């Protein structure tokens with residue numbers, strides 16, 4: 065089956081992001097926000113022409129199915145002749161089973177529903193997107209592309225927690241996230257830095273959520289996120305790795321429920337909690353407050369602590385790639401981290417580091433023992449690529 069036009073959907077609890085690909089090229093992108101309340105759709109072509117920018121009626125905003133009908137209308141407005149050949153879906157959790165994308169048959173859909181407990185904040189919405197797409201595009205193939213799949217090459221020693229084995233066998237494992245982004249960067253290195261593409265690389269995906277991945281020969285060795293996206297680095301509002309004893313203390317000493325602690329660690333912590341100012345790096349970088357400066361220092365230090373572990377587990381380092389909203393745009397964060405790697409012979413080119421990673425930016429000096437780069441990630445592009453591969457196989 066030849067696949068020309070692919071719609072990529074990333075359905076969240078109250079939003080649906082979408083991007084349309086013709087061949088490898090993204091021709092249209094947009095999103096619906098505010099589902100369930102006062103929803104809005106915005107979509108523009110790759111050239112920047114606004115195709116739709118309006119509120120959804122209550123009827124349209126009822127659920128993912130009704131919202132997808134509006135996306136369908138937007139696609140028709142963009143190109144009245146348009147035929148969507150396949151739909152690629154971002155699905156956060158693929159459990160231990162899926163190490164690659166899968167065509168969603170009725171049986172697969174029923175199986176994916178059993179993973180909802182593993183990612184209750186994400187997977188049910190991702191599946192609602194698939195259900196909606198089945199109705200909006202009858203007969204067209206839907207492909208689920210998992211955030212966790214890229215990390216299934218982790219060995220037991222990196223995937224297990226040191227708790228009784230029964231729990232590992234029943235699915236309590238370090239699954240890892242941001243797999244589309246890491247996979248994209250791993251493939252992109254063959255184009256932009258082939259000399260390190262098969263080497264030992266740490267990719268730092270630093271966005272609102274953030275994780276790092278140790279990649280050797282294009283495959284994940286290990287990663288900083290674990291069972292849930294709460295693990296690893298300090299993030300916008302998430303604490304990252306924390307002594308489980310703190311959780312017990314919060315419950316015993318402050319009388320908090322499990323739900324309240326989860327809320328504290330997921331929504332009120334990270335840069336937001338540490339600075340008391342903002343979760344957004346731009347606000348902290350523009351602030352004169354010493355508390356903001358201390359939070360930024362903390363952020364970089366957490367990255368370095370994790371990076372040390374990833375490098376040691378790989379037994380070396382050929383390159384570091386920064387990506388995600390912060391990795392692509394924040395020269396300050398990149399500089400702080402790269403300075404911390406000088407002991408490995410990494411040499412930052414301060415001038416080059418002033419740039420933004422529209423495509424691929426080399427920010428190390430030619431004499432640097434470690435190649436330092438910033439590369440713009442393309443998670444939707446990766447999903448489109450994988451969807452095509454599955455449908456054309």
Ligand code: AMP
Nearest residue numbers: 271272273344345346388389390393394
């Ligand atoms: P993402 O989740 O990948 O879209 O990243 C979003 C985050 O990137 C924002 O919350 C900001 O903290 C950060 N960011 C975006 N642009 C910049 C910038 N120019 N400088 C510093 N941080 C930025």
